[in-house]
Amino acid sequence: MESNTAVSCRNVVKVYDTGGQKVTALNDIDLEIRMxxxxxxxxxxxxxxxxxxxxxxxxxxxxxxxxxVFGKNLLTLRNHEKLDFRAKNIGFVFQAYNLLPSLTAAENVSVPLIINGMKRVEAERKASQLLEQVGLGERTASLPSQLSGGQQQRVAIARALVHDPRLIVCDEPTSALDHETGHTVMELLKDVALHKDRVLVIVTHDARIFNFADRIAAMDDGHILKVVNSAAQL
Ligand SMILES: Nc1ncnc2c1ncn2[C@@H]1O[C@H](COP(=O)(O)OP(=O)(O)OP(=O)(O)O)[C@@H](O)[C@H]1O
Ligand SMILES: [Mg+2]
Incomplete structure (x- = not known):
């Protein structure tokens, strides 16, 4: 693996098997993502x-x-090593947000910090700062059910960033956001990615944010079709 490689996938195959029906979701994927x-x-x-x-x-x-990922083959790690590696190095924004319904916005965002051993009060202070950055400074005490879809999405984004992970993975991070808020969130993500030892992978359908990408990988039917430098080449 080259030293500036952050993520390296080689011949990756994933087949889901549900009730005898097999779906090949990933069919021989090769992908390199740089620091x-x-x-x-x-x-x-x-x-x-x-x-x-x-x-x-x-x-x-x-x-x-x-x-x-950063030279580690996650499959070869023991369960607790993998959890520890993920807790320290990876931030993930789920397509369905996956916020904990009984926790406030600030508590949700502080979870990765508490898992990594930070004291609760300090964790919630840091969480509130990040919520401020995504425009939710006034809503830190709200439960997910009291927030709009786009607000919940921003809580999920704050949670993925709060522990300063080296790899940030976002599944449709702007799908519920209006143009301006989506732009603000992408500016924040791009700022994070500007660190040379960080890397961001963002799944999106949102053509309005394509110009934030350094490269774009086009997938179809379990394959990577091509990797291009700008949306014009798609
Ligand atoms: N848990 C699962 N069990 C069985 N099949 C699954 C499962 N998860 C995904 N699939 C199937 O695998 C294929 C790829 O799914 P995946 O969720 O990765 O697609 P996607 O590109 O993220 O789609 P979308 O843009 O709709 O989110 C699809 O055919 C899907 O139905
Ligand atoms: Mg999906």
Whole structure:
């Protein structure tokens, strides 16, 4: 693996087997993502985008092939080592946000810090700062059910960034946001990616944010079709 490679997927295959029906979600994926880069992943619904980023983030095990993140093959780690690696190094924004319903916005955002051993009061202070940055400074005490979809999405984004992870993976981070808020969130994500030892992978259908990408990988039917430098080449 080259020293500036952050993520390296080789011949990755993932087949879901539900009740005897097999779906090949990833079919021989090769992908290199560099340090300091904001890589977008685009493609039609069902082509395997969420599956691919779940494998990259160690949330899902592939059936074949290898995936290294910062030189570590997550499949070879023991369970607690993998959890520890993820807690320290990876931030994930789920397509469905996955906020904890009984926790306030600030408590939700502070979870990754508390997992990493930070004191609760300090964690919530840091969480509130980040909520401020995504425009939710006034809503830190709200429960997810009291927030709009776009506000919940921003809480999920704050939670993915709060522990300063080296790899940030976002599944449709601007899908519920208006143009201006989406732009603000992308500016924040791009700022984070400007660190040369960080990397961002963003799944999106949102053409309005394509120009934030350093490179764009186009997927279809479990394959990477091409990796291009700008949306004009798609
Ligand atoms: N848990 C699962 N069990 C069975 N099949 C699954 C499962 N998750 C995903 N699939 C299937 O795998 C394929 C890829 O799904 P995936 O969620 O990765 O697509 P996607 O590109 O993220 O789509 P979307 O843009 O709609 O979110 C689809 O055919 C989907 O139906
Ligand atoms: Mg998806």
């Amino acid at each position: 300091g880069e904001l890589m977008m992943l685009v493609g039609p619904s069902g082509c395997g985008k969420t599956t691919l980023i779940s494998v990259i983030a160690g949330i899902l095990d592939q059936d074949e092939g290898s995936c290294e």
